Amino acid sequence: MEKAIIYVVSDSVGETAEFVTKAALSQFMSENDYDLYRIPYVENIEVLRGAVYHANQLGAMIGFTLVNPMFREFLIQEAKNKNVECVDIMGPMLQAMERKFKKRPKQEPGLIHKLDEDYFRRVEAIEFAVRYDDGRDPRGVQQADIVLIGVSRTSKTPLSQYLAHKQLKVANVPIVPEVEPPTSLFEIPSHKCIGLRISPEKLNDIRKERLKSLGLGDQAAYANVDRIASELDYFNKIIHQLGCPVIDVSNKAVEETANIILNMINQPYWDLHDNKANE
Incomplete structure (x- = not known):
């Protein structure tokens, strides 16, 4: 046909x-x-x-x-x-x-x-979130208004898209023990980097469900308790080095986490145009 x-x-x-x-x-x-x-x-x-x-x-x-x-x-x-x-x-x-x-x-x-300034900013932010999703291009870290970091399955991508609709340029970087974070992550103001923390029990449940949806057994290393503990330990190490704010997303919807971040941005110290790379 x-x-x-x-x-x-x-x-x-x-x-x-x-x-x-x-x-x-x-x-x-x-x-x-x-x-x-x-x-x-x-x-x-x-x-x-x-x-x-x-x-x-x-x-x-x-x-x-x-x-x-x-x-x-x-x-x-x-x-x-x-x-x-x-x-x-x-x-x-x-x-x-x-x-x-x-x-x-x-x-x-x-x-x-109507192609006003707000519309252009929103489109640009959405395109930015897609381009710099999951650490695929580390150059986005220095250009972003916010950089989300966390281990796999902490809702980095949907959160990036949600914030993009609020006209914020968001990059996200996965934290994996075998991969060094981009050096640019340590060059931006610490408050612009936000860590997404999750409990090992919750992460284990989420990853098991993810494996099932892919038709894989839940015994894979991805959902292994020891592997998860190792990833979270490495995440805590990176967070300590960065000295950045952290949000526990274990029992939070994406919208709830986004609102916390938007409230943080309204704090007096926050300046979307402040960037160490440009100093």
């Missing part, structure tokens, strides 16, 4: 059209059964004409969110002429609201994602 092909067309980013289209597709097929191509920031009719042409050639359908009424009308008519299935995702809602509120829409693309 050939893959279904769907074009998503928008005079903005196209996120709304893609989300709705994927939600509808999930009722018919898995992600492996279709190819979706986004055509964002449409500024002229020729782009629309080209989209319809390719859709016709490939037997594809089109879903679109166009706030420009001229673009909407052209795309609908062009698709009709070429016998291409074309769905206006936003138009009916705009028309209904126009009738209900008795006023014309602003017809400005992308208002829901």
Whole structure:
């Protein structure tokens, strides 16, 4: 069976059209059964004409969110002429609201994602958290607002993402006895490095469940009590060297730990722009 092909067309980013289209597709097929191509920031009719042409050639359908009424009308008519299935995702809602509120829409693309300073900071922070996750690039340590350190399965990654949505650049570094932490970890202000401590019993339970989810036995070294004790001893040694704050995450949800960190950041001594590397 050939893959279904769907074009998503928008005079903005196209996120709304893609989300709705994927939600509808999930009722018919898995992600492996279709190819979706986004055509964002449409500024002229020729782009629309080209989209319809390719859709016709490939037997594809089109879903679109166009706030420009001229673009909407052209795309609908062009698709009709070429016998291409074309769905206006936003138009009916705009028309209904126009009738209900008795006023014309602003017809400005992308208002829901107004690219203000806060939006840019949030996107940048999220990208930062992904790029410098799990110590994959030690350069992130010196650029981060916060560096989370802890042994495996202390929720470093989800916590990094949660804080990124608060516009904080977060790097995280796993602490493993066989691997020396990056030297940059010892060069940043100690209060910007936050240790995530966990009880050996809790960590043992979490790791056993993790192994089970992977179809592995819970007797692997990863969940071995002696191995866990060794890792936590090494973690405590590193924390002592850094002299950084520590949060016990044994019985805390990610949101709870994040709120503790956000409260710490509000303390007078905290300066997101202070960095020893720049002194």
